[in-house]
Amino acid sequence: MRYATKQGEPIVMERLEDTEPHNRGWVVHSVDAWIGRSRAGYLKISYIPRENLKALYKHGIWDWLRKIKGRVGMSFGVGTLEFAKQAALGFCSYDTYLKLERGEMPIDEALELLEAVERRHQRSYREFLGWFVDKPVVDFVGVEEEWRRRGIGTALYIEATRWMNERNLRLYGSTCVVPGGGAEETWRALSKAYSVAHHMGHWGRNRVPRRYLELSEALREAA
Structure with missing residues (x-):
């Protein structure tokens, strides 16, 4: 033109x-x-x-929290004990982290707590997707x-x-x-x-x- x-x-x-x-x-x-x-x-x-979202935000909210919000240093796979410990430090009480560290909290119970974190940030994550992707x-x-x-x-x-x-x-x-x-x-x-x-x-x-x-x-x- x-x-x-x-x-x-x-x-x-x-x-x-x-x-x-x-x-x-x-x-x-x-x-x-x-x-x-x-x-x-x-x-x-x-x-x-959208192709960058699929490649760089494979873990959805957790990658968004790490890359955009700087909250979780997720160096382990989602759903593992080590991931739960890192996420607990960022979003739960220190007492929760200590229970995980000492093996006093079952992994299933810890993951339930992390699911609550996901629900809490779901709206902001959807806004991020709708605004930038x-x-x-x-x-x-x-x-x-x-x-x-x-x-x-x-x-x-x-x-x-x-x-x-x-x-x-x-x-x-x-x-x-x-x-x-x-x-x-x-x-x-x-x-x-x-x-x-x-x-x-x-x-x-x-x-x-x-x-x-x-x-x-x-x-x-x-x-």
């Missing part, structure tokens, strides 16, 4: 995939906007692909000062949306937007020319609207 500034200067888009590897399952992509030899701006996208979000968008107010931010959002749409994914705008900042100005421009839709997400006890750009089929498939 061909892009140009409001002044008619050609914008060349460059897609950079997985620019920050080994990040607990997240992938970070970048779209760079070039005018001549100058990188005028860029947009970062991040999310957890196959839900690309704009992490950051920046335009160099000399190139601002020329439509480059809008072009970056369109190109990034087209890229994610090619993977049958929506690109969600960040919910961390500074009032009066450039991102809000870009979204206002987008809403005047294109369709902006909302999806209600859940975070904590709040329902949070997540907006995304809906492009026409012709625009999605433009060369």
